[in-house]
Amino acid sequence: MQMPVHIVAAGGFVENNQGEILLVKVRRDGDWVFPGGQVEVGENLIDGVIRExxxxxxxxVIVSHLVGIFSNTATYEGHSGVKIVPTKVMFDFVCKPVGGELTTSDETSDSCWVSKEEVLDLVSAPALRTRYQAYLDYNGSINYMDYITRPEFELKLKRSV
Structure with missing residues (x-):
């Protein structure tokens, strides 16, 4: 049996006191997204989302609570020398800003605060839209979803745990 390989990632829905959501624009494709990314070796989920x-x-930020766990079970060819991107498991947290100033990075070309109602006008990726809706619908139960993103987005499983 082959040992399973998963990418573990953490994302942050950062909401300020005005009810605005933090978005960043990815340099690679110009899409607006929620900050987050792969958890590094030896790093826990909370530290990972804070760092990202x-x-x-x-x-x-400080992390408030977990709102969802998502599996992207699609495997596909990667970029930058990655042959196959394995299954991804993503943990989405609600975060509160406690300092810092908006800036960009090697990965991002812009960052901004957006009203909750306008977020979906900017976020176009179906998986991210689905995860944002899970954040909006959060009722105290953790959302779990299994989806694929390629060849096109398909939600395979949705439930609360």
Whole structure:
């Protein structure tokens, strides 16, 4: 049996006191996204999301609570020498800003605060839209979803746990 390989990632829905959501624009494709990314070796999920938000946006955060766990079970050819991108498991957290200033990074070309109602006008990726809706619909139960993003987005499983 082959040992399973997964990418573990953490994302942050950062909401300020005005009810605005933090978005960053990815340099690679110009899409607006929520800050987050792969958890590094030896790093826990909470530290990972705090680091990713700071790196991508310049904002310091504290983590409030987990709202969703998502599996992207599609495998596909990667870029930058990656032959096959394995299954991804993503943990989305609600975060509160506690300092820092909006900035950009090697990965991001812009960062901004957007009203909750306008987020979906900017975020176009179906998987991210689905995860944002799970954040909006959060009722105290953790959302779990299994989806694929290629060849096109398909939600395979949705439930609360």
């Amino acid at each position: 938000v700071k790196e991508e946006s310049g904002i310091d």
